[in-house]
Amino acid sequence: MRRKLSKAKFGVIVFPGSNCDHDAYHSLKHLLCQDTKFLWHKESSIGDRNVIIVPGGFSYGDYLRCGAIARFSNIMKDVVRHANEGGTVIGICNGFQILCEAGLLPGALIRNINLKFVCKNVPLTIENKKNIFTALYNGTKEISLPVAHAEGNYLCDEDTLKSLEDYEQIVFRYKDNPNGSMANIAGIMNKKGNVLGMMPHPERACEEIVRGTDGRKLFESVIQSLN
Amino acid sequence: MSDPIVNLDLARELGLQEDEYNRILELLGRTPTYTELGIFSVMWSEHCSYKNSILQIKTLPRSGGRLLVSAGEENAGLVDIGDGLAVAFKIESHNHPSAVEPYQGAATGVGGILRDIFTMGARPIAALNSLRFGNITPIGDNGSSDGKLERTKYLFKNVVKGIGDYGNCFGVPTVSGEIYFDESYTDNPLVNAMAVGIVEIGEVASATAKGEGNPVFIVGSSTGRDGIHGATFASEEISEKSESKRPSVQVGDPFTEKLLLEASIELIKSGVVVGMQDMGAAGITCSTSEMSAKGKSGMKINLDLVPVREEKMSAYEIMLSESQERMLVVIEKGKEDIAFDIFKKWDLHCVEVGEVINDTNIKITYKGKQEADVPADPLVLGGGAPVYVREAKEPAYLKDIKNIDYNSLKEPEDLNEILIRLLSSPNITNKKWVYEQYDTQVRTNTVILPGGDASVVRVKGTNKALSMKTDCNGRYVYLNPYKGGLIAVCESARNVVCTGAEPLAITNCLNFGNPYKPEVYYQFKEAIRGIGDACRTLDTPVTGGNVSFYNESPDYAVYPTPVIGMMGLIEDVKHLTTSYFKDEGDVIALIGKDVKEFDGLGGSEFIKLIHGKVAGDAPDIDPSYENRLYDATLEMIKAGFIKSAHDISDGGFAVALAESCLMNRNNPVGCSVNINYNTRKDFELFNEAQSRIIISLRKEDEDKCREICTKHEIGFENIGNIGGDKLMINKDINLNLETLIDAYYNSIQRIMETNESKIN
Numbered sequence: 004m005r006r007k008l009s010k011a012k013f014g015v016i017v018f019p020g021s022n023c024d025h026d027a028y029h030s031l032k033h034l035l036c037q038d039t040k041f042l043w044h045k046e047s048s049i050g051d052r053n054v055i056i057v058p059g060g061f062s063y064g065d066y067l068r069c070g071a072i073a074r075f076s077n078i079m080k081d082v083v084r085h086a087n088e089g090g091t092v093i094g095i096c097n098g099f100q101i102l103c104e105a106g107l108l109p110g111a112l113i114r115n116i117n118l119k120f121v122c123k124n125v126p127l128t129i130e131n132k133k134n135i136f137t138a139l140y141n142g143t144k145e146i147s148l149p150v151a152h153a154e155g156n157y158l159c160d161e162d163t164l165k166s167l168e169d170y171e172q173i174v175f176r177y178k179d180n181p182n183g184s185m186a187n188i189a190g191i192m193n194k195k196g197n198v199l200g201m202m203p204h205p206e207r208a209c210e211e212i213v214r215g216t217d218g219r220k221l222f223e224s225v226i227q228s229l230n
Numbered sequence: 231m232s233d234p235i236v237n238l239d240l241a242r243e244l245g246l247q248e249d250e251y252n253r254i255l256e257l258l259g260r261t262p263t264y265t266e267l268g269i270f271s272v273m274w275s276e277h278c279s280y281k282n283s284i285l286q287i288k289t290l291p292r293s294g295g296r297l298l299v300s301a302g303e304e305n306a307g308l309v310d311i312g313d314g315l316a317v318a319f320k321i322e323s324h325n326h327p328s329a330v331e332p333y334q335g336a337a338t339g340v341g342g343i344l345r346d347i348f349t350m351g352a353r354p355i356a357a358l359n360s361l362r363f364g365n366i367t368p369i370g371d372n373g374s375s376d377g378k379l380e381r382t383k384y385l386f387k388n389v390v391k392g393i394g395d396y397g398n399c400f401g402v403p404t405v406s407g408e409i410y411f412d413e414s415y416t417d418n419p420l421v422n423a424m425a426v427g428i429v430e431i432g433e434v435a436s437a438t439a440k441g442e443g444n445p446v447f448i449v450g451s452s453t454g455r456d457g458i459h460g461a462t463f464a465s466e467e468i469s470e471k472s473e474s475k476r477p478s479v480q481v482g483d484p485f486t487e488k489l490l491l492e493a494s495i496e497l498i499k500s501g502v503v504v505g506m507q508d509m510g511a512a513g514i515t516c517s518t519s520e521m522s523a524k525g526k527s528g529m530k531i532n533l534d535l536v537p538v539r540e541e542k543m544s545a546y547e548i549m550l551s552e553s554q555e556r557m558l559v560v561i562e563k564g565k566e567d568i569a570f571d572i573f574k575k576w577d578l579h580c581v582e583v584g585e586v587i588n589d590t591n592i593k594i595t596y597k598g599k600q601e602a603d604v605p606a607d608p609l610v611l612g613g614g615a616p617v618y619v620r621e622a623k624e625p626a627y628l629k630d631i632k633n634i635d636y637n638s639l640k641e642p643e644d645l646n647e648i649l650i651r652l653l654s655s656p657n658i659t660n661k662k663w664v665y666e667q668y669d670t671q672v673r674t675n676t677v678i679l680p681g682g683d684a685s686v687v688r689v690k691g692t693n694k695a696l697s698m699k700t701d702c703n704g705r706y707v708y709l710n711p712y713k714g715g716l717i718a719v720c721e722s723a724r725n726v727v728c729t730g731a732e733p734l735a736i737t738n739c740l741n742f743g744n745p746y747k748p749e750v751y752y753q754f755k756e757a758i759r760g761i762g763d764a765c766r767t768l769d770t771p772v773t774g775g776n777v778s779f780y781n782e783s784p785d786y787a788v789y790p791t792p793v794i795g796m797m798g799l800i801e802d803v804k805h806l807t808t809s810y811f812k813d814e815g816d817v818i819a820l821i822g823k824d825v826k827e828f829d830g831l832g833g834s835e836f837i838k839l840i841h842g843k844v845a846g847d848a849p850d851i852d853p854s855y856e857n858r859l860y861d862a863t864l865e866m867i868k869a870g871f872i873k874s875a876h877d878i879s880d881g882g883f884a885v886a887l888a889e890s891c892l893m894n895r896n897n898p899v900g901c902s903v904n905i906n907y908n909t910r911k912d913f914e915l916f917n918e919a920q921s922r923i924i925i926s927l928r929k930e931d932e933d934k935c936r937e938i939c940t941k942h943e944i945g946f947e948n949i950g951n952i953g954g955d956k957l958m959i960n961k962d963i964n965l966n967l968e969t970l971i972d973a974y975y976n977s978i979q980r981i982m983e984t985n986e987s988k989i990n
Contacts, residue, residue, distance in 0.1 A: 019485070019577065022400070023672060026672065026673060029674060030674070060401060063485070064484075064486075120395070120398055122670055123666050151398070153398075204671075206674075207671055207674050213675070213676070214671065
């Protein structure tokens with residue numbers, strides 16, 4: 004079956020130490036058949052890419068604080084510009100941490116409450132479906148996605164949390180909180196609704212043989228929003 | 231500070247023996263410099279030279295099958311998997327470093343084995359491990375005092391963290407492993423790490439140095455004082471002094487390793503690499519001498535050019551440092567710029583430190599002085615490194631230990647309680663507390679996660695998948711080294727067969743005590759004989775591996791533990807088979823051999839846990855029967871008849887059946903079975919007799935399955951059906967799933983986290 008030409012042009016950022024860059028690339032390029040390119044951290048422009056994926060991994064080793072160095076990389080200046088102009092940005096896992104460090108999303112991600120790395124599939128509720136990331140999850144209450152992180156414990160001040168709730172910026176919540184996240188937050192977006200950060204990995208759940216397909220609709224929603 | 235005076239006493243201090251020191255004098259025709267003595271001492275250490283093991287290792291089948299590179303020829307063996315691809319895999323020990331510094335010891339064990347794989351040009355696709363610790367619950371006679379328990383928990387926790395942190399950051403999924411707890415490992419834990427990589431045939435880099443004038447580069451990290459004499463430390467027993475060897479333990483940097491991986495693979499693909507070898511044990515010394523010896527060349531190295539991270543390092547220290555994340559690369563002359571550009575892109579050192587020369591010697595200069603001028607060939611394994619025949623003597627304990635009167639063991643009244651105790655035993659219970667700390671999924675290839683018989687990683691771009699497992703029951707090897715060796719191979723093969731894979735080849739990590747003790751050497755020799763016989767029958771050659779001797783503390787040696795890393799190939803992922811029961815109403819069948827009375831009791835977890843004994847003989851095993859069992863199982867799988875397959879091993883039939891009910895954590899299902907008791911009920915339910923698999927199938931496929939099993943001359947017995955929310959065996963076991971789940975999934979967490987302060 005031929006797909007109609009998609010207007011989405013995905014750019015997957017590669018920092019030294021990114022390691023889910025290939026997970027995202029594989030899912031977008033080979034499973035969702037989208038125009039997808041890697042963007043090297045030393046580049047200063049995202050070029051013609053209109054959806055930016057900030058992938059998981061350990062950017063620059065993350066020996067300091069997750070994402071603390073990545074936010075200063077060359078490419079991130081242009082990602083921030085893109086986001087401020089309303090462009091779509093998705094940060095997954097380390098990408099979420101980087102977007103918080105870069106100020107594109109509020110709050111921070113600290114060490115998991117039990118101080119251990121955790122990798123398993125977790126059930127999530129979709130809290131908001133009126134946005135470009137989850138529109139196609141209509142009729143789905145709960146999905147299951149893998150998490151794999153040591154610093155996924157979302158933290159922000161009371162006012163920020165209230166604001167996140169008021170503006171319906173909380174997109175995903177854990178049903179069974181694996182890391183101590185405040186208000187069971189697994190993923191949030193900015194007020195404008197064009198920047199998403201989430202700890203679970205939708206790009207690792209796009210084909211039946213590997214952890215199911217619950218992540219696919221997230222990317223399909225984004226693709227639809229651009230077409 | 232000037233170098234110490236070189237004499238026999240100093241040589242002894244560095245681990246060399248008198249005759250070895252005399253050979254050095256003879257080889258050089260003079261007294262060696264301090265640096266040269268250091269070079270000989272590490273290269274001739276057990277760890278690098280395999281001097282006491284190589285004669286035995288050579289008896290293993292090391293070619294044939296789909297093997298492309300024979301064992302020992304390169305950093306890791308290579309096996310053809312079709313589609314123009316080969317799989318490279320190897321297992322290695324990092325026991326002694328982990329005994330004194332568990333976190334870094336385990337982490338750098340993972341780092342070292344990953345480098346062995348990608349130095350060949352193969353991208354790592356999976357990491358595995360095999361771990362042994364003392365007891366973490368009070369059981370047995372020694373090693374169970376509170377202090378020991380806490381120490382063991384500390385080792386366990388930090389080894390797991392070290393493995394996780396390194397692999398997670400590097401970006402390789404840690405997909406499988408095995409962990410046993412026994413008092414024999416209390417002071418000397420075993421930490422064996424295995425890595426698996428995929429490479430296109432034709433893009434494999436070799437560990438060789440040739441072509442006069444070709445430049446030699448050091449790439450990756452800078453060189454520090456960490457890990458000096460690590461190889462020598464690995465070649466002596468653990469003692470009270472071992473704590474002082476902490477500085478011999480290297481420090482890992484998985485981020486740099488990740489960069490080194492990407493840069494190395496780009497470099498190899500660019501076509502400018504003549505040869506490449508990672509720096510593991512004995513650092514620059516080992517890589518320069520092994521590459522030179524292999525390429526029948528010499529090498530001139532100027533240590534002033536080596537990037538160092540500490541001031542005032544001596545030539546001796548630079549040569550012997552085991553700083554991690556470094557490679558030695560020989561590049562085609564004139565193409566240096568290509569290498570510089572690639573390493574600049576990844577922000578890594580890439581420094582020309584010397585050149586290949588038309589000579590037999592390695593010539594090392596530092597600060598204008600010739601520090602070493604030694605022939606390469608006599609330094610290396612397979613060249614002139616010492617080779618010893620060691621005396622072997624049957625250990626006295628073997629005779630005494632066989633005497634056990636099973637009938638005198640008190641028959642338990644409540645078999646339900648016994649099953650729960652077995653399912654809660656750290657040796658049997660689910661290890662999710664461990665594997666949930668590993669990123670098991672990165673690179674989206676892991677199609678069967680840890681917790682089943684073997685883990686499976688698909689190969690993108692093909693229909694194929696690789697099934698892999700590490701395995702060894704040290705208790706069996708202790709009771710009967712030969713049979714224990716046979717079983718280690720057969721059981722790991724059975725594990726991959728249960729996932730739908732054809733066993734291809736093995737790697738092994740042979741963990742034993744002091745080889746100078748004839749009784750230890752007997753165990754070693756016999757276990758190898760068993761491994762060799764099994765591998766020949768199963769046609770699974772040995773691609774390579776590692777020997778770790780001196781796993782002893784002042785009080786005792788570890789159980790002889792020859793860990794097998796098995797690689798299996800699934801030709802088409804549609805044949806993937808998992809070990810858990812699926813649908814209510816399906817038939818459960820037990821396939822495999824009839825069990826003779828008392829078979830499988832010796833060395834069983836049941837006899838150890840409930841009766842406190844490690845005695846009797848290891849289970850019986852016949853590799854040719856195993857072959858028929860694999861053929862039948864795979865035929866049924868490929869025909870689409872089998873919905874689940876699970877090997878019966880630790881804990882016996884009842885435990886395996888319970889596991890098949892529970893292993894789909896989110897969707898457990900009960901079952902009801904009836905079996906004939908040919909012996910005491912407890913023996914029947916919990917013996918660990920080999921060559922048996924529990925399968926489930928649709929009712930309508932039963933006759934066809936029976937036919938296939940009959941054709942291959944193996945047993946097939948319909949024992950019951952899947953269904954309900956209880957596990958029921960005859961009238962003797964009747965347990966609801968919730969009780970079983972709690973025992974099976976929460977035991978390790980309970981043990982490890984009871985004393986941790988609650989943070990909530």
